[in-house]
Amino acid sequence: WEYPTFAEDDGTSPPSSSSQDYVEQDRGFVASINVADPANIVPVERETIRSGALHIHVSTSAIFAAGADYNSNTGDSTTRVQYIDISDPAGAITPRGTFNVPGSIRNRFYMDEFNGSFRICTDNWGFGFRAAKLFTYNVTNPDAVTAQGNVEIIRGEILEAVRYDGNRAYAVTFLRVDPLFII
16 A cells, blocks of 8 residues: 655645645545456556545446535535546546536435436535435536436435435435335
């Protein structure tokens, strides 16, 4: 294991120790490793992902890395999603488009990719308002991810669990009623 090094001139240097914005554990990375010859395992490429509260969903051709972003001035929370292309059989890792989704997620199970659509269920709350929503995004062109649609699951509840199966999403909320939604 190696700790990452930071070059002074490339913009990746951590801020001074007095800054509270930089937290080492809020960083993740994706690495590809060639294991074709078990006697000679070779690292191919590594890409650092900068994000807070990193959650990762992996499909056969992409990694979706999501991190929380909270604006203390407005009270709004968003989830920033980075599409990372892992489709190259030689192991190249290519960061592609990023997009912001209103609300926040608790874990990787809130995300899924199915038939060229990325699906994500989020909680959004602030100043007494709570809502759970499902958002879909077209990811067939990973450099230009576009919103497809969204639906409010319920108001006044928070998401407790989310799972996907084929073209369906299952969401359980909690606060007053604890229902199971099939979307």
